[in-house]
Amino acid sequence: MSPRAPLATLSADELAAFRTARQSDYAELKARGLRLDLTRGKPSSAQLDLSDDLLRLPTSTRDRAGTDVRNYGGLDGLVELREIFAELLEVDVAQVVCGGNSSLTMMHQVISFAMLHGAPGSARPWKDEPVVKFICPVPGYDRHFSLLADLGIEMVTVPMNADGPDVEAVAALAADPAVKGIWVVPTYANPSGAVCSLEVARALASMPTAAPDFRIMWDNAYALHHLTEDEVTSADILSLAAEAGNPDRPVMFASTSKITWAGAGVAVLAASPTTRAWYLQHLGMASIGPDKVNQLRHVEFFGDADGVRALMRRHRDLIAPKFAAVDDALRAELEGLEVAEWSHPTGGYFVNLDVLDGTASRVVELAREAGISLTPAGASFPLGQDPRDRNIRLAPTFPELPEVETAMAGVATCVALAAAEKLAAG
Template identity: 50%
Template sequence: MKLTEMSAEELASFKAEVQKKYDDFKAQGLSLNMARGKPSAEQLDLTEGLLTAVKSSEDCFAEDGTDCRNYGGLDGLPEAKALFAPMLGVTPDELIICGNSSLNIMYDTIAKFMLFGTGDGEKPWKDTKVKWLCPVPGYDRHFLITEKMGFELVNIPMDKNGPDMDMVEKLVAEDDTIKGIWCVPMYANPTGTTYSDEVVKRLAAMTTKAKDFKIFWDNAYCIHHLSDTPDTLLNILDECEKAGNPDRVYMLASTSKVTFPGAGVAMIASSEKNIKYLKSMMTVQTIGYDKINQLRHVKFFGTYENLMEHMKKHRAIIEPKFKIVLDTLEKEIAPLGIGSWEKPNGGYFISFNALNGCAKRICQLCKEAGVVLTGAGATYPYGKDPDDSNIRIAPTFPPENELKVAADVFATAVKLASAEKLLAE
């Protein structure tokens, strides 16, 4: 029976029962975490061989004879570019292999656009008002970068095809202070959405009033499939080129959830013109990134096919974890009609929409029962979810036995918060 269809009496009795179950959980003194998209220790073990992929001085030489132990190599080893270029569907000349964090590249690139402009002949962004489009729900760390830069963040609702393109097209056509948009185009954080071909084409082709409008295409989960029939994503760099906007997009990726978060390699891809411009600024900033770690990745994987096989091992570990959470939601929440979610085909998250006004309370209840979730509101700019509805669930890190309990606590908290809300109405 749906909770919204219950009489006040039925609801009160439902709540009393749930409260009891919740109090039992609370009494257990749990300490569980479904907050961040972190690989589990078991996943990290898959990459143990990376640690010794370069183990002697002789191992340190690149194919072109470069001694990777010494200075040089601003834009990355050629063989590292060759290995990772297919991941983003670009040529090596459209790619820079950087350090350990794609988030850092994004921050850094936007900071460069602030200080020096985008290289399109327009003013540096520090000298102009900037608004930024933020598909919601989305990734809190993206929003934080553009918030810190002082941009005005504009919410764009996500649907099952990606951001609301009618809204995006209208806004960018009429407002030249809108300089960019955050996109996680495949298995989006947190909704799991992969942008439809139409959305990609419209993003590439739309008319923007700002001449220096940029798409930050954070393809963090491009090879993180959880299905035998994975989603497919159109190559936006190609589409931008075709549409006559070749310099519109910067693509990002990393091996943070492929090898080791914080000790992997990250990369940025764009048109050759943009890459040349980025390099002209990077050369002031650094002599080069960690080439030995790039070489470790090259030697560990060898080929792109091996990299794909490696990702299947990740899937084997995390797919059952997604199933635990999804089964719990299906069994405990679906019949009550007090939440909605999608089964993602890949990525790291399940996006849960509670009854409006319940997300904060659910997170609070979970926290008090020892289950940490990403704070309610985090999936929106400024941490403000106008509906107080969305919660991002990250099932990958905890072991399965802990995850089972955490999912049960979560379902119990959803029930309790929903009953509280309906009783108060």
């Protein structure tokens, strides 16, 4: 195929012809009556099937110490499970808490506890501050933003670069005492796939902040979700912060939600001894212990950290072809037109698609009318407001591979048509 000319360089007649051709392609797409969904980064049924041996576990009712897991207690979780995740996350087992099925719940608890009671280092509960703000790298994870909005916390944004948040922009915002923290997805970030470099992590851990209780919410949701054999290791934020004299600054989170069963997994928090004790103190007012039966089930299923790694290689075999299909479809339709850019992640669950400014909402609308459901345009920005209306998050893991191929070919058609409409309108 001969190289395509950038769409913006076409003459009026050439652009009109291109638009007519894409309108014809789109009419054919609509006529197919598709019903495809790329809205959420969920594991597919085939991925969930990998963990169905959990249905036959645990084979015992007692942990390694002989404690009956069916009873109350053990607020910080089974030590056997904590040991597995301490190795996987490269932290000390004494820093780890294993909880229920949702790391998002743990994040909500940490911020809620700080709002109600203050965090270690706080002068007062955050609710008593005149205003509380959080730094949100964009594009980012919509549920982080929704959590903050629900608690009345203002959001200020910084660019999410290929090596992590823009540290100069973060440092400038952190000079405001109202700014209490930042979200960071350090490895295979949602949705860009970016990996926070050691240099950026060190800068975040050591930078001056006006708020003495500034927190890095280090959501390591995709630490083990590799798409290639080159398995990236996350920066050791807890050690970096301790070395910088800010041991309480980071709070790390992870879960098995995309490792075993999304609705019946286990979640993990890791933090300094002070922060861990603070969290458990307040958690103890709401719980007498997690589901230790499910935790023991996972311990038996994994065996050890290598068991988790082996399982994740089986996940990779299932989903890597879907990410390749996304790239193939976008290149086939859009390469050379200079109307879209997209990420090429080596891990995680998403592809970040940036289209021509002012067309993302139109792309999503066109796709919806053709039976292809996409995440709303701007979802990766606080309050869903992308000032350039160009960002779309693609989630290819849940559909079957042929559905991904079909859906992405359709999305590419919608991107090209929306761009042609925009350029034709001047």
